[in-house]
Every structure is written in C-alpha cells, then in structure tokens.
Amino acid sequence: MTTPASPLLSVQGLRVVFPGRHGAPEARAVDGVELDIRAGEIVALVGESGCGKTTLARSLLGLERPAAGVVRFDGKPLEYSSRALRAYRRRVQLVLQDPSGSLNPRHTVYDAVAEGLRIHRHAGDERKAVADALSRAGLRPPERFFLRYPHELSGGQRQRVVIAGALVLEPELLVADEPVASLDASVRGEILALLLRLRTELGLAALVVTHDLGLAWNIADRVAVMYLGRIVETGPVEAVLTAPRHPYTQALLSVLPEAPGEPVVLAGEPPDPSRIPSGCRFRARCPILANGEADRAGVADRCRAEDPGVLNAGGESQAACHWAAERVGA
Template sequence: MSAPDPRDRGGPGTPLLSVRGLVKHFGQKAGFLSKGGAIVRAVDGVDFDIAKGETLGIVGESGCGKSTTARLIMRIIRPDAGAILFDGEEVGSAALGLAAFRRQAQMVFQDSYASLNPRLTALDTIAFGPRIQGLGARAARAQAQDLLHRVGIDPIRFAGRYPHELSGGQRQRVNIARALALSPRLLILDEAVSALDKSVEAQVLNLLLDLKDEFGLTYMFISHDLHTVRLICDRVMVMYLGKVAEVGAAESIFETPRHPYTEALLASMPSMDPDRRTEEAPLSGDPPNPIDPPPGCRFHPRCRAAAAPCSRIEPALHAVGGAHRAACHLADPASGHPQSAAA
C-alpha cells in the first residue's frame, strides 16, 4: 500500500478529478459542398468524478467524445464551457495554473511512435521533462535510467536507441516512463494498449497495474476493449454522442446495465463460449450526426425500448442503486415511459 501523497490537499475522500458541465463544440468551415456555420457537438455537458487511487474506464463507440474529453482535461483543446477541478482546485486558476496541473497529470496516447520525438533516444525522451523543470542533466539521466528499468526495459541495451529502433511495446513503455518522470498523480491512458498485439498488451496492462500500486496513481482509462476495461477498472463511464449514458462500479455496469446502449455494447463483446453465439446484431445503424443530434434522448432512434418521452425529453442521470446512475427514462419512475419502474 502506497504512503499518503504529501500533495494531497483534500484528504482521501476528495475526488482527485472533478469535471462539471464540460462542453466542446467545433465549428464547421464553409467548403465547396457546405455552407459552413454548422456546429459539431463533440462533448455536450459531461459531468464525472475520479476518486483518488481508482481507475475510471471510459467506453463508447468511436466519435462518442472519449478522446476529446481527455484532451479537454489536459487543455490540449480549450473547452467552451465547464469546470475542471483537480484535488479541489480549478485548473487554470491562480491556485492551480496549467503548468502546475500538467506536472501532476500526464497522458499516454494510442500511437506510440507519433508520441515520441524521432530525434531523441529513449533516455533523452524520459529525461527531457525533468530537465525542463530544472533538474540537472546527470540527475535527470539517472532518473530516466531508473524509470526505464521500472517499466521493463534494460537501460544498458535500449537507453540509446531511437523510436524507430524499438518495437511498439517498447515504445509504449518509454511513453509510460516519460509520463512518470514528473511524478504525476493522474495518468490519462487514451487507448494506450489498443495498438499492441495481445501478448504485449497483457504485459503492458500488468505493468500499469504494478505501477499504479507502486506510485499511488489514479487512472483515467479510455478503451474500446470491454474485456480489458472489466479487468482493470474500478468504475466505468459509458458515453454516447457527447454525453454520459451510464456510470457506476465496473461489476454493476457489466452485470446489471441499466441503459439500453450499455446493454448493446456488452452484447457485442466476443465470447469463447460456443453456446453464446450472437445470432442477431445487438445494435443496428450508425450514431446520429453530431452536427444535428436528435431531440430528447440521443439514443432513441436506435433504441428498441424507445417510447414517446424519449423523443421529447432529454433524460438526466438518474440513480439506479448506490453510485450507479443511468441517463435513461426506463431508470426514472417519474419519466412517463410505459416500461419504467412506475409503469
């Protein structure tokens, strides 16, 4: 068990990251076949918390806003609205400037090669951040060698190699080591293992679990692989078309999903059991256009349980037991849906 972090301002009960009303709309430029002026609602009012020491998994179809949410949190993209609180302080405020926040929150991207500078060796890549922060060259290189060893790379053999001389798994380990070089508290992993083959993926996942315990880290884990999410995540947040559809403990989400979209996602998980063959597609059609999302519940055009309220009233996240919440009229006894608990 890791010792309490001296940087902890709010105590163990305070969420490390709190996101409230996060919004990002992208404007569409005029082109040969378009008039312009249309708005893509990539992230449209997202609220969630990540407790200290937990792993929150974020899942959903491509285009649902997972990666955009991560980039908004890191301020790679500037949000249009919303508040991001880190350990009780608003990111970008006088109390917690952006540079100070980024020393405590780091991100690992999906493309391990594009994430690295091709002109820097593995050792120099990891030492770069600490040197910028004022650590001496010798100390930064010593720290980089130690981190290479901790992520399972032999510094003697690989410290002087460039990204093109490393395998995909080795490059991602270098990215993880670089993220750890500034001693962060939060690690955002955006499809960090999805580009790796399965044997290497398993090794990197085990590494992430070990590092989490060793360094007392908190993870925000974005993935399309539901099996992986179930394996390593404490809680799961399901996103659909820029909104949160459901959030709760991982076992609660996987065993008793309360949103039809979550049920469809889980039904699409591959199974090795020959008796659990998929005879019918769990979900048909493509997600609606984020430029002009449907009124009411954004999932209702594809939902088999859709009723009159679904096309008129946007559902709020409703408690369905403990910390499990679902944005579905089926979960709200007062929604007027004929199949809700009150019907």
C-alpha cells in the first residue's frame, strides 16, 4: 500500500522524443521531467500549446513509451506489456477535452460507460456499476440516461458521461486533458466542482492538463508550469500564482483579465523542440534578459550558457531560472 507521504505517481528523468523527418534532429517533446502526484492531490500542468503537456500526459498513461526515465505508480515501475498496461489502466484513467469526439455517436450512454467494464471483463453487476458511475458523475437518476445517445445530451452532460466512463473502473488517478476547454463558461464551473467533489468523496488524485491558469487556481493543490518539454516552475498553487518566480510564469499570469499592470507580450514563438537552445531554454523570449535585469543581477552570461537544470516537482516552490535563484539568494 502507498503510505500517506509517498507519491501515488512518480516520474523521474522522463524523456520522450520523436524522430525527425528526412534525417532532421529528433524532437525532444518531453526533455527531462520530474513530477510527483500524491493520493487525493490535484496537480495542474499548465503552459502554452506545444510545450509538451499532452505528450507528458500520454506518457503517464503508457501511450507513449519514454526514451529515458521511469514512471512509477504505487512505488512500482510502469511496465509496457499489454497485460501490465491493462491492469495499470484500471487504476489510471484518461478524461479527454472533447466529449463529442470521445463518445461513439452510435453507442448509447449505457454502452459508452459499460465499455471499460467489458474490456476489463468486469465480473460484478454491470448495470449497477454503470448506474453508480453515472450517479457519481452527476447524472441522476442514472436510468433516465441509459438509452440516450450523445447527440441527445448537452455538452456538460456529455462530459459527465465521459467522466462516468472513467469512474466506472474505480481508478485512483484521473489524467484530465483540458477537461472543460470545449464547454460553455456556464458549465465549466459545474464540471470543476464535480472533480473537486470526486476528490473529496473518493480520494481521487488528478493531473489536470490546461493552458488556463484561472482553472488551475480554482481546482489545483499544486501547479507545474511547462515550457519546451520541461517543468520550469512548480509549487503550491497559491505560491506560484500569487508570487510567480519564473519570468515565463509571470508572463502567463500577466495576460489574465484580473492581472494588475500591463500584460507581458513574449517575443516570437517557442523554439523548435528539435533545436533547443543552449543555456536557459527560455532565454530567446525572456523579458528579463531582454530588458537588462539579468545583466544587472549578474546572471546574463549564465542564462545564455548554463542550463538551469531539471526541477524535482515534488511539492515545494521551485523555479528553473538563474535570475529567480539570484533574487532568492540576495
């Protein structure tokens, strides 16, 4: 059994690469990630599109095999045989952002939720398990939804069916990839409240992948900020989102509607993951380096030449930034 202090899921030195075309260098989609998620904890993984969030999530589910590093669940390394992955996916379930794409339009709600039970050859009462999962997901009375098809449901109801399909196997961890991105604003709060209630009632842990820092504030215990394949800042959500240390996190927060001051507009696009720059991977877009603050702090040369290293994203506040480290030490 997992002790309260030990992580339910632990990632160490994870690297996922994709081969380049026509002899081009390989793309380092995930380039050295350390991450812990404890039982009953919600961790938000945030960052721009293309930073590697979804690839990291897929690797945690065993859908992408890492080039290096290890994923451990309940203290044991993830194995990649079909049998081991089948057993693992009873305990770790995926919730995708687009319920319309996740649900087969020809399957009823009952069949959609029962599919996991049938794949895993559930030996108990299938009807009761489906009804319980729908009820936990907020679709009550569940029998009223059994014979409905996805097109007969609202967007929020479809997402609840997707969540019920994950819950029916009684997992310990949900990996939710942009779980409310496709929903109307009026429904998002309901789904977030549902995820929080599931954590309270069932002790579920969750990794919530999102580009929305407001969502992270509302749901997460901890946040990990990802840039170009690596976590660059991590810590308790209040610490990271009220006093961000990394210039990238500061820029992401500055464009929120309620943020004070002028928004920070980052120059250019993120570098190609097959050509990650030397030194700090954020340096080409870093406003602190561009405006001379890094020079005044005496770290500009280190920013250009020295990699800040891989964070151990286990709990305390950390930032992979020479300038931030200098300010803390000053």
